[in-house]
Amino acid sequence: MNHLNENQLNEYLDQMLDDASRQQAETHLASCKQCRAELADLEMLFSSLAELPEIPLKHDLKAGVLARLPREMQIPVLWRQPAFVMQSLLTIILLAIGIPIFETFRQRIPTMPTITLPSYSGIAAEFVNLLAWQFEFTFTMPEFTFTIPTMPTLPHLPISLEPSIMLVLLLVATTLWGIGNFSLLRSKPEVRG
Amino acid sequence: MNIANDRSLTKLAAQGDQNAFGELVQLHQSAVFNVAYRILGNQQDAEDAAQEAFVRAYNAFKSFDTHRPIRPWLKKIVTNLCLNRIKAHRPTLSLENGLPPPKEPKPGPEAQTAKRERDAQVRAAILSLPPRYRAAIELRHFQDLSYEEIAETLEKPLSTVKSDLFRARKMLAERLKETAPTQPPPNSKDRI
Numbered sequence: 253m254n255h256l257n258e259n260q261l262n263e264y265l266d267q268m269l270d271d272a273s274r275q276q277a278e279t280h281l282a283s284c285k286q287c288r289a290e291l292a293d294l295e296m297l298f299s300s301l302a303e304l305p306e307i308p309l310k311h312d313l314k315a316g317v318l319a320r321l322p323r324e325m326q327i328p329v330l331w332r333q334p335a336f337v338m339q340s341l342l343t344i345i346l347l348a349i350g351i352p353i354f355e356t357f358r359q360r361i362p363t364m365p366t367i368t369l370p371s372y373s374g375i376a377a378e379f380v381n382l383l384a385w386q387f388e389f390t391f392t393m394p395e396f397t398f399t400i401p402t403m404p405t406l407p408h409l410p411i412s413l414e415p416s417i418m419l420v421l422l423l424v425a426t427t428l429w430g431i432g433n434f435s436l437l438r439s440k441p442e443v444r445g
Numbered sequence: 446m447n448i449a450n451d452r453s454l455t456k457l458a459a460q461g462d463q464n465a466f467g468e469l470v471q472l473h474q475s476a477v478f479n480v481a482y483r484i485l486g487n488q489q490d491a492e493d494a495a496q497e498a499f500v501r502a503y504n505a506f507k508s509f510d511t512h513r514p515i516r517p518w519l520k521k522i523v524t525n526l527c528l529n530r531i532k533a534h535r536p537t538l539s540l541e542n543g544l545p546p547p548k549e550p551k552p553g554p555e556a557q558t559a560k561r562e563r564d565a566q567v568r569a570a571i572l573s574l575p576p577r578y579r580a581a582i583e584l585r586h587f588q589d590l591s592y593e594e595i596a597e598t599l600e601k602p603l604s605t606v607k608s609d610l611f612r613a614r615k616m617l618a619e620r621l622k623e624t625a626p627t628q629p630p631p632n633s634k635d636r637i
Contacts, residue, residue, distance in 0.1 A: 262611045266585075268592065297618045300567045301586040306479045311492060313478070314470045317499040321463055 256280055256287045265294055339433040343426045378419040448514070455515045459506040470499050473516050477523050483583055484527040486572040494530065498523035520588050521598055524580065528599075531576045570620040578613035585610055 256264070256277055263269050264277045281287055451472065457465035477498055481491035502509075502522050509518055571579055577599075584595045596606045 258611050258615065259607065262607075262614065266592075293618045293622065294614060297614055297621060298586070300563065300621060301582070304483075304564055304567055304587075306475060307482050307488075309475050309478050309492070310488065312471070313474045313492065313496050313499065314467050316496050317470050317503075318463060318467050320496070320500045321466070321503055 255284060256290075261287070261291055261294060265291070265298060336430060336434045340426050340430045343429040344422070347422055347425065375419045375422065378416045451515065452511070456511045458503070459509065459511045466499075466503055469515065473519050474499075476516060477519050480520050480523045480583065480587065481527050483568070483571060483587060484524065484576075484579055485530070486568070490530075494523060494527050498526050501526065517588065524583060524588070524598065528576055528580055566621060566624045570617050570624070573620065574613055574616060577609050578616065581606060581610040582613050582617065 260269070260273070260277055264274065269277060281291060451469075454465045454469050454472075458469055474495060478491055478495040481494040481498070482488065485491050485494060498519060502515075502519055505522075509515070571582060574582065580599060581595060584590045584598060585592075590598065592603055592606055592610070595610070596603045599606065601609075
């Protein structure tokens with residue numbers, strides 16, 4: 253039999269030969285001093301590499317690594333869910349305050365586009381109908397009064413919003429805001445070296 | 446290393462928990478640093494590379510399956526990082542500034558001294574290899590990857606990887622033989 257070539261010797265040591273090839277190689281090695289010597293050289297190398305000790309680190313890398321992480325990720329994980337809920341609640345509150353302000357603003361300026369906004373009780377009633385709750389109630393919002401300065405003449409554009417449409421808009425706005433903030437809280441800027 | 450703890454830390458870190466990531470750094474920094482040290486051959490460069498590898502890992506968590514162990518992934522990142530640094534001709538030293546401090550504070554008995562000298566020769570021999578050969582040795586012998594995994598990591602054909610690895614071993618064996626031993630190798634007596 254011919255001598256084992258470099259590939260066979262290496263694959264034999266790496267245990268990458270199939271059973272038949274391994275048996276053939278072992279049979280040859282048993283009778284060939286030259287191939288045994290080459291194998292021994294490789295085995296010595298394997299052993300030297302395996303015994304190479306780890307080098308101790310002189311410095312703890314933690315502080316340096318953490319200092320280089322993006323600041324955007326400072327929000328603790330446990331806070332994210334509440335943050336998401338709070339964002340949604342904030343949206344609803346802002347809309348609840350914003351709509352009366354807008355309505356007052358519009359009433360003071362006759363030339364503003366006419367937008368008929370539904371009452372909160374109307375929106376709440378739609379919400380109740382949506383959930384099919386079987387009870388009646390009265391929903392009253394506090395009144396807001398604002399002083400608006402005289403505004404220039406604007407084109408007349410009549411728009412009428414039904415309570416159901418307003419409810420849908422509120423829900424859509426809240427959902428979009430929530431999704432946007434949730435993804436923002438989860439996202440990490442890409443840093444490629 | 447507690448595997449369950451490692452996985453839970455990995456999951457938290459993947460969600461952006463920097464405290465959990467800090468703990469992962471402490472758990473794996475030595476292993477990651479040693480990969481860099483074997484490839485770059487210099488303590489300072491290796492620390493820099495290890496630190497950079499952790500930052501990259503943090504920013505690449507989206508691409509990592511947190512059900513898998515994190516250490517091989519970290520080693521892969523630092524390996525590629527070091528190879529890129531070598532390609533970009535960043536300075537690496539060849540251990541000529543002195544070997545890293547031994548774990549023992551004082552020189553031990555003769556056998557220990559001989560072992561340290563031998564380890565230094567092995568490290569120097571690895572560093573004398575061309576980078577592609579060095580990478581093959583690192584991935585096969587120190588990270589225990591299969592030929593296919595090495596090919597995937599280095600993005601090279603399997604045949605090239607095998608050729609590089611076998612040539613690297615041949616060169617290493619020859620260099621160690623030249624520098625070496627007055628003492629017999631560990632398994633050198635007739636085996637068969």
